[in-house]
Amino acid sequence: MTLLEVNDLTVNFYTEEGVVTAVDDLSYRIESGETFGVVGESGAGKSVTALSLMRLIESPGRIESGEILFRGEDLLEMSDSEIRDVRGNEIAMIFQDAQTALNPVYSVGDQIAEAIRHHLDYGDGEARERTVKLLDRVGIPDAESRYDDYPHEFSGGMQQRAVIAMALSCDPDLLIADEPTTALDVTTEAKILDEIQDLAEEFDAAIQLITHDLGVVAKICERVMVMYAGRPVEKASVEDLYYDPKHPYTVGLMSSIPRIGDERDRLQTIPGTMPDLVDVPPGCSFHPRCPYAEESCARKEPPLVNPETGKSATIADERAAACLAYTGDLDGELDYEVTVE
Numbered sequence: 001m002t003l004l005e006v007n008d009l010t011v012n013f014y015t016e017e018g019v020v021t022a023v024d025d026l027s028y029r030i031e032s033g034e035t036f037g038v039v040g041e042s043g044a045g046k047s048v049t050a051l052s053l054m055r056l057i058e059s060p061g062r063i064e065s066g067e068i069l070f071r072g073e074d075l076l077e078m079s080d081s082e083i084r085d086v087r088g089n090e091i092a093m094i095f096q097d098a099q100t101a102l103n104p105v106y107s108v109g110d111q112i113a114e115a116i117r118h119h120l121d122y123g124d125g126e127a128r129e130r131t132v133k134l135l136d137r138v139g140i141p142d143a144e145s146r147y148d149d150y151p152h153e154f155s156g157g158m159q160q161r162a163v164i165a166m167a168l169s170c171d172p173d174l175l176i177a178d179e180p181t182t183a184l185d186v187t188t189e190a191k192i193l194d195e196i197q198d199l200a201e202e203f204d205a206a207i208q209l210i211t212h213d214l215g216v217v218a219k220i221c222e223r224v225m226v227m228y229a230g231r232p233v234e235k236a237s238v239e240d241l242y243y244d245p246k247h248p249y250t251v252g253l254m255s256s257i258p259r260i261g262d263e264r265d266r267l268q269t270i271p272g273t274m275p276d277l278v279d280v281p282p283g284c285s286f287h288p289r290c291p292y293a294e295e296s297c298a299r300k301e302p303p304l305v306n307p308e309t310g311k312s313a314t315i316a317d318e319r320a321a322a323c324l325a326y327t328g329d330l331d332g333e334l335d336y337e338v339t340v341e
């Protein structure tokens, strides 16, 4: 069953340098219970997309158009009080920085219990009980006695676990995790990712996982959307994306995944950087960095198409890519080879 359907979402920021389109005509869907990855470098529009789902875009940003259907209801049409009920309750967010997600002046337990009281209408005793259970479930040792600790008394990994407990406290159907492990070391990262996945399964929640790291996606996602400069450039199942990527940007991201035994520098990344969104290159916005770019790439904006048929991709298409190679507008070929160990 489709849980979330985003149709033609466009988000602009009205800055002094001009209008910045942070998310440009974005469509995707998430099925109930699945783990959906959103991948791209910083500035791709991943976080803005997430904040749009929570209706947390603030001035000078504005959701310009589109719909965000959550179980068929458009979040963009809801009143402020309706959206407050959805937020935290049905859609919860795990922010990348646990330190800003936790309030330093309240004990960890009280913050979680407060969310539970507010959303689930629990009494004090019940809220405390549920909080202790959750803290225990996310792997905080001795949860009962840590209830009254303040955030600064927790390690980084434990803070992130507390944030996850808070996100799960009201049993959401969709969990948005924005770079949930970026601030952690590799071992803790692996543990927390496993944990998030187990918990989502246990709580029967879908996950929208936002990351710049395709390695993280490989570990826990089922379907993936790759974004570049505010637009989706490729959508696929994880297997298809790894074994048969269709977009040159995806291929570039893949070669920056470190492999075991790899002597190369960890980040053998794509040359150049994501364009400044005030000044996105014409045509294919990736063309200044693309090894396959031809003259037409600077003129024609590649539509998102089904790469097999070259026809405009719909939200139902499992595979889609935005590159002129699939619309017959490229003279050469994308002659890369993918080796996945």
Ligand code: SF4
Residues within 6 Å of the ligand: 247, 248, 249, 284, 285, 286, 287, 288, 290, 291, 292, 293, 294, 297, 302, 322, 323, 324, 325, 330
């Ligand atoms: Fe590269 Fe051209 Fe395809 Fe863009 S449209 S990804 S520049 S080949």
Ligand code: MG
Residues within 6 Å of the ligand: 042, 043, 046, 047
């Ligand atoms: Mg971000």
